[in-house]
Amino acid sequence: MTTRSMTGHDRPDPGQDPIMSERRQLINIAYRLLGSLAEAEDAVQETYARWYAMSTQEQDAIELPGAWLTTVTSRICLNVLGSARARRETYVGEWIPEPLPERTEWSTGQLGGTTVDPADRVTLDESVNLAFLVVLESMTPAERVAFILHDVFCHSFAEVAGIVGRTPAACRQLAASARRRIRASQPSATPAAQRADIVRDFKQAWEAKDIDALIGLLDPDATAIADGGGLATTFLHPIEGGEQIAHAWIEIARRRPGNMTFLERTVNGHPGLTAQQDGLTVTVFAFDVAGDRIRRIWVVRNPEKLRHWTTG
Numbered sequence: 001m002t003t004r005s006m007t008g009h010d011r012p013d014p015g016q017d018p019i020m021s022e023r024r025q026l027i028n029i030a031y032r033l034l035g036s037l038a039e040a041e042d043a044v045q046e047t048y049a050r051w052y053a054m055s056t057q058e059q060d061a062i063e064l065p066g067a068w069l070t071t072v073t074s075r076i077c078l079n080v081l082g083s084a085r086a087r088r089e090t091y092v093g094e095w096i097p098e099p100l101p102e103r104t105e106w107s108t109g110q111l112g113g114t115t116v117d118p119a120d121r122v123t124l125d126e127s128v129n130l131a132f133l134v135v136l137e138s139m140t141p142a143e144r145v146a147f148i149l150h151d152v153f154c155h156s157f158a159e160v161a162g163i164v165g166r167t168p169a170a171c172r173q174l175a176a177s178a179r180r181r182i183r184a185s186q187p188s189a190t191p192a193a194q195r196a197d198i199v200r201d202f203k204q205a206w207e208a209k210d211i212d213a214l215i216g217l218l219d220p221d222a223t224a225i226a227d228g229g230g231l232a233t234t235f236l237h238p239i240e241g242g243e244q245i246a247h248a249w250i251e252i253a254r255r256r257p258g259n260m261t262f263l264e265r266t267v268n269g270h271p272g273l274t275a276q277q278d279g280l281t282v283t284v285f286a287f288d289v290a291g292d293r294i295r296r297i298w299v300v301r302n303p304e305k306l307r308h309w310t311t312g
Helices: 020-036 035-051 055-059 063-089 130-137 141-152 157-165 168-185 192-209 211-217 242-255
Strands: 218-227 261-267 270-277 280-290 293-299
Touching: 020 035, 020 141, 035 063, 035 157, 035 218, 055 261, 063 130, 063 141, 063 157, 130 141, 130 168, 130 280, 130 293, 141 157, 168 218, 192 211, 192 242, 192 261, 192 280, 192 293, 211 218, 211 242, 218 242
Parallel strands: 218 293
Antiparallel strands: 261 270, 270 280, 280 293
């Protein structure tokens, strides 16, 4: 049985309370389920509110508090996912998962040093790669929950079944369906050093306004998607085709304010770029590289999704 350093409903001390020590894991799960760090934090906060609303006797009756917290967080996320589709129908422009706040610079062949996560929130692996999160957005809520809990966090299908309200066999099928989507969308892996080289070459060509070099770095069928959420100026519809993207990026370079700088930063574990203005991050660029070409660019300008990039 888990012991607690607090009694009643006092405010918990995260440094002493073993229940609060589960927070990082819960944020890890919720971020992958929701694609939003802000929503993940809200889901976990709601989970803890439910835990501390119980009496001491009710808490003591729970044999595995960590499992209880995971179940509640996952169910909250499942409900959020169910309503998210309706909310996004009214979202201005395209919706892109919230990029994780990293200050890490990268150099050719190596992502720079230690991953920086100011709130020590999310452990990076391929399941937070932005391309991966975008594919998760195409899944049903039940598929997403079954896949993340089983394939990423190694929960049994019996445990997943209790969360999504399906049989273990049905959850196995949900995870298998999600797995097929992932495999169909993911190209063969490009070595990290090569990805870094390509993104750096793109930055240099962009700053030099070298349209031929940009076209050479972009897949002919590349797509660029931007998310301003109606709160920042950007293109509302995806730009299709390498040449069209190159022309758009040259126009962006021409209109670039004098006080804006482009920086090489790690974005969800992969080489990316940020634009800073007066010391604040105003845009995050993530890239999906296949072979020796960029096939997708995601541009996040919604300031609500960049809060963690400009604080802490």
